Amino acid sequence: MTSTDMVLLGLLIAVLGMVLGAVAGVLVAHHRIQPTAGPSTDMKLARAMAAFSHGIDSPGVADALDEIRRLLAWEGVALVDRYGTCTRYGIDPAVIDDTAVNSGPAARDAVEIHPGLVRMGLTVDDVAVATLFVAHSVVDRALLRTVREVAGFIETQLAAHALGEAKESKTRAQLLALKAQIRPHFIYNALNVIASFTITDPERARTLITEFAGFTRYWYSERGALTSLAEELRAIESYLVLERARYGDRLTVRVEVSPESLSTRIPHLSIQPLIENAVRHGIESGSGRGSVTLTIHDEGALTLIRVEDDGIGMDPDRLRAVLAGQLDGVHVGLRNVDLRLRETFGGAFGLVVDTAPDAGTLITVRVPKFALDPTL
């Protein structure tokens, strides 16, 4: 074998590799193999009607309608949705406009309203969503039956789409509702503290009000469900300034943060409630003094967040009941955070709480450094 041969062989291998690569790419990205035999008319129809599973306003609907008309050899077909948007093939728009004015609301059944024009209303969950028109020179029982079947198929697809939408918006609404449920119990105390300073130390009161404004701005900000750890920490800072005004030296806070973790995305207001919980517990302990430690650092693909206090601790059984949602009470904020973490990152990413009465509390949260925002 000469070296030229080997060069050619090498190039051949390279070209083969490329072709294999392109094919493998398509397969890897799809994980499914197309059927080899040519599709039957029924299959083509089913595939065309699948376009409706993305909703009646999805871009594929027009092509699907034309495909159905072609496959069933109808002369014309039109679909008018409830906003009056009309997609049509082979039907004069004037005919449909006349019908809309003169023939009253569309029936649930296929009816020949003019010679050669069949109309049928489409409903999903008893709500009219669209009207289907079919034009054909001969209208017989067979045609009416076909129109009914096609309409039934489309309704099923639209219903499936509506169900998917509902599921998505339910998750979104659940997250937003949980976020709205978080009640900053300290707000009333904070306002009272500020009120007490307005006479004795107006300058301090002014600073506190600014912090309060900063915190509430974060509270009400509408930026999707996720925020960066850096922003959450800034809000916690405002919160702690207000708490220190109330508790003074009795409250000690230590923070240990690796700067690399600051851009980790977490659910909005998921660490502040943990800090508030720790402050509460620390102060309520026998000595009346509390210390809270927040540690954040990275751990492989995860960010590790720990909130520790040396306060009165919690009864583990009671806490378990609260986290399971069987019991309402003081720790309901923890359950809320736990639920939102799991909802956002998946079931494995909830709170881990180590506690016992009079033994302090250590709450550990692990979150992935990267996650898709479920509300975006």
Place this chain on the structure above:
Amino acid sequence: MSAVFTVSMIALVVAATVVVGLHGVRLTRSTSDFFVASRSVRPWWNASAISGEYLAAASFFGIAGLMLDRSSEALLLVTGYTAGFLVTLLFVAAALRRSNAYTVSDFAQARFGSKGVRHVTSTIVVLICGLYIVPQLHGAALIAAAVVGVPEWTGPVVVAAVVAVTVYSGGMRSITFTQGLQYWVKVFCLLVPLLLMIAVVATRDIEPAHAGLQAVIEEPHRSGYWTISLLVSVLVGTAGLPHVLVRLCTSRDSRAAQQSVALVVVLVGAFYILPVAYGVVGRWYATAAITEDRTDTLVLRLPDAIVGGTPGQLLTAVVAAGAFTTFLATSSGLIITIAGVASQDLFGANVRGFRRAALVATAVALLLALVTSSSRLTETVGHVFALSASTLFPMLALGIWSRKVNHSGAAAGMITGGVAVTAAALSYYALGRPEGAVGDLLAQPGAWSVPLAFTVMLVVSRLRTADPRRAAAVERFLAQIHSVDPSTRAQDRDRDDVD
């Protein structure tokens, strides 16, 4: 005597690395002030960290050696290695930061909405980082053989052992602080011997060892294709290096990410003055022993050749220790990147998976380094850049700047580019580094493999009609990565409030 100095200096470095690594958490900010704690890494320090991670064996040893007998190639590489960050700045940095992706794989998943594309990306990331470790270990072998005088394999084994121990024990996280320090250690270890050498040359009036060295050295003639292809690979490949891109997410927002990358251009450019200066000095004063052996050892041997005596040996020890930290830091950074990606996609995203992945990666890299040998450190690195340029860069560039590319196209393009470059590299070495047109095509695949990857991505994307629901998600994602950050907007709003 030189060996004793070097070994003790390296031992010191290794001990310092292990200690700093194990107590790495102490270097994180500990304060009672949340406002201080929530401040991100400053752009210039982040830039130092990126430069510290980026400047590896090829830059520390390779460039100076190349200056001796292939000066034009050396200068091309230096230009490309630096200007590559301009490409990163222009096409990737801001958008990647706004995507909030932590790794390139995260970006791929978010943009293309496909686990398949994620796995392809992760495999390529592991491949690139794994191949990038090999020259680092070869560099360590060079120190072992040329300075310490022990068998070559001891170098790689020591590096791999230290990396495995520190990463496994949970220390040596890729902490921005230590990586930033790395850059300044590298500058120090090259700058001090260089200044002393220049001082000695200027005052002692030493005879150039190779008075007519330029006449002796015959620089290989390179075709226009070869030059352009090299530049394409290096320029574009830099913008796809996964262990560099990971650092962008440490920035506070996209503006800080852009500032960091712009500063990297300055820092990396400034660093390259040093190896080039070694090469220039070496052209006059390198002894025959250096030029006839491996030119890569120039940086290690030149101080001794010029200064001589105990001071010369001390300087050699400084350079060797600096180089050794370079290899340690870069290797551990790469192992952490590999372990992060592999543990997420293969071993389960927890600490145990991370550690297991780190151990496996270190072992495989060590094995690769021991069975291969590179006559030039820059050569292997060249193919790694070509690989990154033909896989990750097209995916990032089209993912950011085109809405037409979909998951099939991205996967097909990356696989095609990866297979093409790998096949070219393998046949190049298997054929014994052929000369001529075919040799150029195989040695520098960038100029054809990068366009090939782009074309395959666009064509395959067109063959597949997009899922309308996916299209809406892509629109949202593109809107997110191309609009101003929420945090920047909040700052502007705060400023408005004050006015």
